[in-house]
Amino acid sequence: MTDGLAVQAFAALAQETRLAIYRRLVEAGPMGLPAGALAEALEVPAPTLSFHLAQLRGAGLITQRRSSRSLIYAVDVGRMTDVIAFLSDRCCSGQPELCLPSTRTRTDARPRRKAV
Amino acid sequence: MTDGLAVQAFAALAQETRLAIYRRLVEAGPMGLPAGALAEALEVPAPTLSFHLAQLRGAGLITQRRSSRSLIYAVDVGRMTDVIAFLSDRCCSGQPELCLPSTRTRTDARPRRKAV
DNA sequence: TCTATATTTCGATATATCTGGAAATATGGA
DNA sequence: TCCATATTTCCAGATATATCGAAATATAGA
Numbered sequence: 001m002t003d004g005l006a007v008q009a010f011a012a013l014a015q016e017t018r019l020a021i022y023r024r025l026v027e028a029g030p031m032g033l034p035a036g037a038l039a040e041a042l043e044v045p046a047p048t049l050s051f052h053l054a055q056l057r058g059a060g061l062i063t064q065r066r067s068s069r070s071l072i073y074a075v076d077v078g079r080m081t082d083v084i085a086f087l088s089d090r091c092c093s094g095q096p097e098l099c100l101p102s103t104r105t106r107t108d109a110r111p112r113r114k115a116v
Numbered sequence: 117m118t119d120g121l122a123v124q125a126f127a128a129l130a131q132e133t134r135l136a137i138y139r140r141l142v143e144a145g146p147m148g149l150p151a152g153a154l155a156e157a158l159e160v161p162a163p164t165l166s167f168h169l170a171q172l173r174g175a176g177l178i179t180q181r182r183s184s185r186s187l188i189y190a191v192d193v194g195r196m197t198d199v200i201a202f203l204s205d206r207c208c209s210g211q212p213e214l215c216l217p218s219t220r221t222r223t224d225a226r227p228r229r230k231a232v
Numbered sequence: 233t234c235t236a237t238a239t240t241t242c243g244a245t246a247t248a249t250c251t252g253g254a255a256a257t258a259t260g261g262a
Numbered sequence: 263t264c265c266a267t268a269t270t271t272c273c274a275g276a277t278a279t280a281t282c283g284a285a286a287t288a289t290a291g292a
Contacts, residue, residue: 003135010130014123015280026207035239047282050240055279069238069289077208084203091142091196131250151269161252166270168250185259185268 001082005060009083012059017044018052025062025075032074034067117198121176125199128175133160134168141178141191148190150183 013019020042025033033041039049053073056062060079065072129135136158141149149157155165169189172178176195181188 003132007130007132007135010126010135011279014126014130016119016123017280019119019123019126023206036237039239045282046239047241047284048280051280051282054240066289071239075207080203080207084200087196087200087203090139091191092193127249133250152267155269162269163252163254163271164250167252170270171249182259187269 001086006083006086008059009061009079012056012061015052015055017042017048018056021049021052022056022061022075025073028074030074032063032065032072034070034072036070038073117202122199122202124175125177125195128172128177131168131171133158133164134172137165137168138172138177138191141189144190146190148179148181148188150186150188152186154189 013022021038024038024041035046035049035053038044038053039046042049044052053062053064057064057073061076062073063076065074129138137154140154140157151162151165151169154160154169155162158165160168169178169180173180173189177192178189179192181190
């Protein structure tokens with residue numbers, strides 16, 4: 001993943017409505033959701049939704065497929081993996097274990113709970 | 117980390133110059149770098165740099181401290197951890213192990229290299 | 233082919249972000 | 263106190279992004 005692609009992915013996620021769209025698609029899982037269902041669920045006018053879907057798609061974060069009259073959108077988990085890897089590799093002071101919260105080293109690294 | 121904070125962090129990283137600034141600070145490590153050194157290294161005019169530093173700081177991604185006449189900036193690794201956790205927890209179809217590239221399950225999940 | 237549905241593209245407007253020169257502020261030394 | 267250095271804030275113009283009504287496109291059924 002190049003810097004340019006990373007910037008595009010961050011830009012796509014840097015907007016409340018788009019983040020909501022993305023998360024709704026995460027909930028929906030691999031089957032995805034048609035544009036209409038998203039528009040209704042998030043109460044966004046169709047042209048506005050279409051604009052944001054195009055942004056997310058341009059960033060490679062979601063995929064589009066047609067099923068009869070509906071266009072169905074779903075998350076591309078692989079791209080999100082790339083984004084997380086980019087942040088971990090390049091943005092954690094060369095110590096990715098400091099930034100990756102769910103590795104097996106986490107409990108070792110974390111200080112014990114303070115006695116109250 | 118709320119959605120709002122996440123959006124702010126993504127917006128901060130969604131710009132070439134700012135991403136370059138952030139990465140330079142990652143290289144510099146916990147000691148950080150004075151604004152002047154960043155301006156020279158990245159060939160950015162002082163007011164422009166100052167603007168971008170303010171954005172990164174507003175997003176909580178970097179810290180500022182004064183040392184004599186210089187203002188020294190350094191990454192806040194904790195905030196980056198939060199951002200990565202946000203993506204992993206909320207944006208990976210409820211299967212964070214799919215998106216966290218550096219867990220011990222990675223080699224198990226990845227297909228073997230193709231023979232050439 | 234005609235009509236209805238699902239969604240996008242067009243286009244105009246509003247809002248936000250980016251840029252960098254000039255001026256202001258903070259610090260330290262002579 | 264005066265001057266030099268480091269950096270920010272102010273400001274105005276340029277560029278990019280967001281919004282959504284109206285019109286266009288794609289699909290399917292009668």
